[in-house]
Amino acid sequence: MTSSLGAVRGVQHRDEREPVSVERSNETNSKWLDAHYDPLANLYTFSSCTALLDLHRDGEAKLVVGDLGTGLCNMKLKVYKGTSLMTENALLDLPTGVVTFLMDQNEPRTPAVAVASGPYIYVYKNLRPYFKFTLPALDVNLLEQDVWNQAKQDMIDPMTLKEMLEGIRDKADVPLSVRSLRFLMLEQEEMESFVNLHKHHPIKRQTVITCMGTLKKNMADEDAVSCLVIGTESAEVLILDPEAFTILTKMNLPSVPAFLDVTGQYDVEFRITMACRNGSLYILRRDSKRPKYCIELSSQPVGLVRVQKNIVVGCSEETLHAYTQKGKKLWTVYLPSSITTMGLLDQKSRGFQAVMVGLASQEVHLYRDKNLLNIIRTPDVVTSVCFGRYGREDNTLIMTTKGGGLIIKILKRTAVFEEKDTSPGPPLAQGVKLSVPKKTKLYVDQTLRERENAVAMHRIFQADLYRLRLMAARAYVKALEGSVAPISSVQQEPLQMNAVVQGIGPKFKLTLNIQNTSINHPSIHLLISFLYDERLYSMENSFFKIPLLVPGLNYPIETFVDCLSDKGISDLIKVFVLREGKSAPLLTAHINMPVSEGLAAA
Amino acid sequence: MGLLDRLAGLLGLKKKEVHVLCLGLDNSGKTTIINKLKPSNAQTQDIVPTIGFNIEKFKTSSLSFTVFDMSGQGRYRNLWEHYYKEGMAIIFVVDSSDKLRMVVAKEELETLLNHPDIKHRRIPILFFANKMDVRDALSAVKVSQMMLLETIKDKPWHICASDGLKGEGLQEGVDWLQDQIQAMKI
Numbered sequence: 211m212t213s214s215l216g217a218v219r220g221v222q223h224r225d226e227r228e229p230v231s232v233e234r235s236n237e238t239n240s241k242w243l244d245a246h247y248d249p250l251a252n253l254y255t256f257s258s259c260t261a262l263l264d265l266h267r268d269g270e271a272k273l274v275v276g277d278l279g280t281g282l283c284n285m286k287l288k289v290y291k292g293t294s295l296m297t298e299n300a301l302l303d304l305p306t307g308v309v310t311f312l313m314d315q316n317e318p319r320t321p322a323v324a325v326a327s328g329p330y331i332y333v334y335k336n337l338r339p340y341f342k343f344t345l346p347a348l349d350v351n352l353l354e355q356d357v358w359n360q361a362k363q364d365m366i367d368p369m370t371l372k373e374m375l376e377g378i379r380d381k382a383d384v385p386l387s388v389r390s391l392r393f394l395m396l397e398q399e400e401m402e403s404f405v406n407l408h409k410h411h412p413i414k415r416q417t418v419i420t421c422m423g424t425l426k427k428n429m430a431d432e433d434a435v436s437c438l439v440i441g442t443e444s445a446e447v448l449i450l451d452p453e454a455f456t457i458l459t460k461m462n463l464p465s466v467p468a469f470l471d472v473t474g475q476y477d478v479e480f481r482i483t484m485a486c487r488n489g490s491l492y493i494l495r496r497d498s499k500r501p502k503y504c505i506e507l508s509s510q511p512v513g514l515v516r517v518q519k520n521i522v523v524g525c526s527e528e529t530l531h532a533y534t535q536k537g538k539k540l541w542t543v544y545l546p547s548s549i550t551t552m553g554l555l556d557q558k559s560r561g562f563q564a565v566m567v568g569l570a571s572q573e574v575h576l577y578r579d580k581n582l583l584n585i586i587r588t589p590d591v592v593t594s595v596c597f598g599r600y601g602r603e604d605n606t607l608i609m610t611t612k613g614g615g616l617i618i619k620i621l622k623r624t625a626v627f628e629e630k631d632t633s634p635g636p637p638l639a640q641g642v643k644l645s646v647p648k649k650t651k652l653y654v655d656q657t658l659r660e661r662e663n664a665v666a667m668h669r670i671f672q673a674d675l676y677r678l679r680l681m682a683a684r685a686y687v688k689a690l691e692g693s694v695a696p697i698s699s700v701q702q703e704p705l706q707m708n709a710v711v712q713g714i715g716p717k718f719k720l721t722l723n724i725q726n727t728s729i730n731h732p733s734i735h736l737l738i739s740f741l742y743d744e745r746l747y748s749m750e751n752s753f754f755k756i757p758l759l760v761p762g763l764n765y766p767i768e769t770f771v772d773c774l775s776d777k778g779i780s781d782l783i784k785v786f787v788l789r790e791g792k793s794a795p796l797l798t799a800h801i802n803m804p805v806s807e808g809l810a811a812a
Numbered sequence: 813m814g815l816l817d818r819l820a821g822l823l824g825l826k827k828k829e830v831h832v833l834c835l836g837l838d839n840s841g842k843t844t845i846i847n848k849l850k851p852s853n854a855q856t857q858d859i860v861p862t863i864g865f866n867i868e869k870f871k872t873s874s875l876s877f878t879v880f881d882m883s884g885q886g887r888y889r890n891l892w893e894h895y896y897k898e899g900m901a902i903i904f905v906v907d908s909s910d911k912l913r914m915v916v917a918k919e920e921l922e923t924l925l926n927h928p929d930i931k932h933r934r935i936p937i938l939f940f941a942n943k944m945d946v947r948d949a950l951s952a953v954k955v956s957q958m959m960l961l962e963t964i965k966d967k968p969w970h971i972c973a974s975d976g977l978k979g980e981g982l983q984e985g986v987d988w989l990q991d992q993i994q995a996m997k998i
Contacts, residue, residue, distance in 0.1 A: 243915040243916060243919055244915060245912050245913065245914075245915050245916070246911070246912055269839075292910065292911060292912045293911045293912050294948075559886070559887065600912075601910070601912050601913060602837075602838060602839055602910070602913065603886075603912070603913055603916065604886060618912065620912075620913070620915065620916055622919060623886055623889060623916075623919075623920075624923070
């Protein structure tokens with residue numbers, strides 16, 4: 211890549227998968243009318259070789275198809291009217307693009323059909339051959355020419371010729387001509403005759419057309435004169451004058467273009483988007499001989515469609531990416547199957563545009579932005595899609611299949627594509643910006659002050675923190691020393707206790723769960739004593755013995771408390787676990803009694 | 813209706829007025845057919861695509877027809893339903909040579925028959941399988957098959973092959989329509 215390019219790398223973020231529920235095209239609830247299906251139409255083509263146009267200016271649009279035939283023979287330019295084939299013209303080579311355009315201002319304004327095939331563009335008017343444009347020949351390798359000249363004068367034999375050509379092939383900057391490459395492929399016995407047959411003709415190096423499009427000359431009108439834009443195998447983009455068929459502009463690309471899209475006007479400003487075989491998109495503009503922007507895709511492009519100002523490109527790894535015309539990535543959709551073809555659905559009456567994607571799973575998906583709007587199931591894998599005015603119907607979808615079938619569907623007059631987001635993902639509300647209030651002066655002053663005194667503030671904070679920790683540690687030690695914690699840390703009697711109060715009053719049930727946490731040392735001779743306000747509470751037994759505590763087991767000890775007050779006040783009850791003969795408790799628990807909700811027992 | 817009017821009606825002096833809607837896709841020949849039904853001195857020579865609708869009048873032996881000749885173009889088809897209430901009969905013209913758009917005609921007919929103003933009324937529908945003169949036009953039987961006319965059970969309907977340019981088959985259809993309207997009234 212040249213350094214002048216601003217490379218934009220697509221960021222991968224897997225956020226959407228095949229949506230769960232999207233309206234499938236079935237018989238009853240479809241947006242499409244099945245106008246025609248001929249599985250044996252014998253039509254083998256791609257989207258770039260189909261075009262719709264009003265050929266005879268009679269208000270009835272025809273379908274022009276560059277039929278690839280078997281790939282070796284039967285290449286034809288076919289014209290369909292309604293459901294039947296109207297005319298066909300034989301083509302000499304495989305068509306790589308079919309476009310319709312207006313060549314001149316002459317009345318009647320019949321559109322011309324341009325068919326790109328090999329190094330030629332055949333222009334038809336009224337379905338009759340009108341003009342043939344040939345791409346200019348490329349420079350020939352001088353060394354190669356010398357070698358062939360020597361062969362012509364019989365100065366070298368075919369074997370020497372072969373060796374010399376191989377040497378040139380390995381070293382030279384300019385590639386060999388097709389003739390030399392063919393010669394190098396031959397067996398020894400065939401060489402002699404090949405050389406004798408061809409040596410008298412000068413060698414030529416010819417490039418071929420890979421893709422073709424149209425660009426309005428100086429007006430944006432529907433019926434304005436258009437230039438042809440072609441991409442070639444020699445990684446060049448040519449813009450041809452519609453009347454004289456001279457090359458108006460020539461631009462170079464870093465790779466061979468496979469798909470192109472053109473927008474704008476030649477005399478004003480235009481953009482040509484090229485999807486190239488090196489897996490990059492290049493965007494060319496007027497007055498620049500080299501690409502202005504480059505978008506590096508993660509895989510090979512298999513289709514290119516422009517929706518308004520955005521570029522939607524289909525990739526071989528079953529994804530659909532959208533970019534702005536400056537190369538900023540907008541979204542990615544992951545498809546359930548690989549892409550076979552792509553096309554634009556432009557419903558002019560509603561100003562609605564969407565991308566049609568033909569998939570290998572015998573479906574055509576319709577995407578508006580990244581939302582899947584409609585799925586058309588087809589009886590065979592679709593290889594070309596074309597939407598527009600056909601016959602007298604404005605919204606007609608024409609598809610051809612892998613098996614050579616022709617499918618024509620008409621969009622219902624009442625059909626409206628719902629533009630709801632059908633893909634799972636973050637909710638819409640997430641994208642809504644919160645209205646954050648403006649920064650007040652106080653806030654600004656405060657932050658300024660914080661910034662200036664950061665070190666002092668940190669020191670003060672640290673000192674306070676240490677003080678706090680120290681105080682906490684002291685309180686903890688004090689609690690342990692006074693055995694006022696519910697856990698006993700005495701080595702001989704490791705005990706743990708928690709208390710549960712049940713009931714709504716005035717009688718409460720107090721359950722003390724006492725556990726000996728030592729490993730193998732049972733506790734004996736333990737006592738429990740309660741301390742409470744005798745005006746508020748009364749207990750049957752406020753002092754009793756606990757049985758032997760086996761290590762590890764939980765001993766629930768239940769006792770009842772009566773609340774004597776009906777004034778809605780509550781107090782603390784303290785529980786002490788004591789050892790016989792010692793006045794300092796082993797552990798202490800404070801029970802916050804709840805307010806008695808029932809009336810005092812009368 | 814006054815006594816005098818009724819008397820005149822019985823004597824065939826004053827004819828009963830009937831409102832008829834003429835529907836069908838664009839370029840099916842609605843205006844051409846209506847034009848041909850008008851008295852020869854009122855016919856026009858050049859037919860242009862109808863914008864919106866035209867109101868035409870013609871008389872048969874016992875009825876006076878007022879026809880709403882609606883435009884068939886896609887963008888005007890939503891006007892049709894506003895006139896359904898007034899129509900006492902429907903003439904639906906189909907271009908028999910346009911196989912591609914037969915489904916569109918079928919769809920529009922379906923929409924028409926399911927409209928609340930039409931659905932529960934027993935109004936006669938006359939179909940013209942027009943453009944019989946075109947070389948590979950479908951026959952009236954084939955058209956009725958493709959349009960699934962046999963599924964219309966609750967309304968009288970009739971299909972006749974026609975050639976709007978020459979006027980062939982039109983009289984047959986209008987006679988049927990007249991019989992139906994008179995039968996409906998009694």
